[in-house]
Amino acid sequence: MPASSQLTANSLHAGYPGEDVLRGIDLSVRAGDPPLGLLGPSGAGKTTLLATLSGEHRPDAGGVTWDGRDVRKLRGTERRRFRAAVRFVSQYAMTISDPRETVRSRLEQAAKVARKGGRTHAVSATEMLDSVGLAEHHLARTMRTLSGGETQRVALATALATRPEILVLDEPMTAVDPNTRRRISDTLAATIRHLGIGTLIASHDVELLRRLCPQILFLGEGRILARGRLEEILSHTEHEEIRDLSENAAVAVQHYR
Template structure:
């Protein structure tokens, strides 16, 4: 069986007119890889990096490739296959257009789109909800009746419904109440491992990254300042941005040093 394509970032430089944001990023993600956490202060460039991975933000130099092809240039069938195989979930992902749309119909649409992208689908809507801490009784609920945290969990289940090779998650549990985050993170981590999904998880939540990611990449100054287990990354106090993060969340950070 041929190896699955990898999402590869090579010497990526990206920004906006008059503003350099990313100054040489190198990353590689593939199916079966352990989840990689992306940590950094607000404004460090995490959003720009994720948009570049999706092909929505064009690089000024360097590139992002999927199976050796530039993701910003994928079109038609190739673009559909990429979007089914590499699923992106932002904290703002669940726009509700049709007030009659249900959780079931949202999940079934995701599965249909996955099939159009050439991916087989053998995970039921119930299984996907269970993996994000929601019960089967949510299936007939309309999307507009869900709380913010429930909506965010359905966004995760929708991404999982395509049996992707890679998940790219941006602050995936910000709207979930703190008391439920540990349980949901455990279910999500188990599902990622069981399905062999590679993952990049961008978050300010140090505890979430500790739970899910054996390795962390710290983004600052437009580049990866440190990479490794969380406690090793947080010990790199020669970098000002790491020191500032530690000062802003001393209790959380202290537990992982």
């Protein structure tokens, strides 16, 4: 895995007609670095930021690059390489168009994407599931029979199947129960560390980010309002959105009191 693999946003402005959502975002996710958290309340622009990082949403100013190349301009082989090397997992990622589709076929399709993107692939479907805490018997299940939490875990396994250089997660465990979430987050952290995957995790789940991310960015008012460890983020009480977070997440926050 190239140590230089890097996804970068420079002075990024983005939004929609009549609405400015992002107002000058700078961040970088590099292979081999510890996971980076993106914290912020609902509606802060996390999903817009991730869509812009993937090249699906056009920025109004600034830009996004992958290893120095504008992601909006990637075509053909380069685009396929990008989609295999930089995997995005949305909380709505698992659209099911074929009611007969199984977990096995979904994972095998991910492996095919990896090969088309020039990535070697020698990991079994069973190993992919094990990395997200699912048993081998899930392989035969059709996607439509899975619970919401199981579907999210298959989405994570599908992303890991390409052995990406960079992984970008948008609220990856909202449907997973708290006890299972803690177990999966520990396994996911070990997998990310072992494979050297640069990871950006966008969430409003303070406890999840505390467990996974040694550094966190707080997104609010369209800007990065604070950077650092969670306790450092929470010290920026001059920002109303951070004060609200501190007051509304008392259990997780108490860890740092």
